[in-house]
Amino acid sequence: MRIDHIAYRVPDRDATAKFFVEAFGYRIEDEFCIDFEDGTSAKCYALSPPERYSKTDFAPPDWASLGKISEYHVPPEIFVSQGTEASVVQEWVQKRDNVGGIHHIAYQVKDVHAIMKEWTEKGWAEFTTDEPIVAEGIVQCFTTPHPLTGIIYEFIYRTNKGFNINNVRDLLESTEGL
Numbered sequence: 601m602r603i604d605h606i607a608y609r610v611p612d613r614d615a616t617a618k619f620f621v622e623a624f625g626y627r628i629e630d631e632f633c634i635d636f637e638d639g640t641s642a643k644c645y646a647l648s649p650p651e652r653y654s655k656t657d658f659a660p661p662d663w664a665s666l667g668k669i670s671e672y673h674v675p676p677e678i679f680v681s682q683g684t685e686a687s688v689v690q691e692w693v694q695k696r697d698n699v700g701g702i703h704h705i706a707y708q709v710k711d712v713h714a715i716m717k718e719w720t721e722k723g724w725a726e727f728t729t730d731e732p733i734v735a736e737g738i739v740q741c742f743t744t745p746h747p748l749t750g751i752i753y754e755f756i757y758r759t760n761k762g763f764n765i766n767n768v769r770d771l772l773e774s775t776e777g778l
């Protein structure tokens with residue numbers, strides 16, 4: 601499975617994004633703000649890696665999972681979130697010495713529902729929702745922090761590039777306190 605993105609939560613998203621741009625060659629692809637019902641919010645950057653390929657360049661083993669996406673990058677995207685005062689994102693960062701860290705790693709799959717079913721049946725992980733979170737062009741789900749690695753795993757299927765803000769909010773809320 602290809603890693604689609606790595607999601608960090610940090611106290612200063614600008615400084616962290618600058619680090620990924622300068623040290624790793626990433627570029628800021630998208631920027632948005634997620635507003636929560638409690639009045640807090642999280643400011644986010646989506647960064648894409650410098651290495652890019654098109655479907656015609658070569659044939660990786662799993663083109664079907666790309667859907668209609670014609671462009672492909674081997675390294676993962678980076679997703680950086682900074683929360684406002686008392687937000688779930690800020691509280692998560694403060695619990696980790698106010699440095700933050702990797703909140704989750706997202707793997708790209710063809711069928712999120714099938715993965716949830718298989719992983720649940722085989723006892724490989726528990727999920728934060730009973731069903732995948734679905735929006736236009738994107739299907740996602742989260743595990744709880746894994747007992748063997750401490751990491752939350754996300755499974756994602758995208759037919760469009762980029763993130764859907766409603767889905768990101770649902771996912772952030774589904775992992776509140778994790």
Ligand SMILES: [Fe+2]
Pocket residue numbers: 605607679704706754
């Ligand atoms: Fe994610």
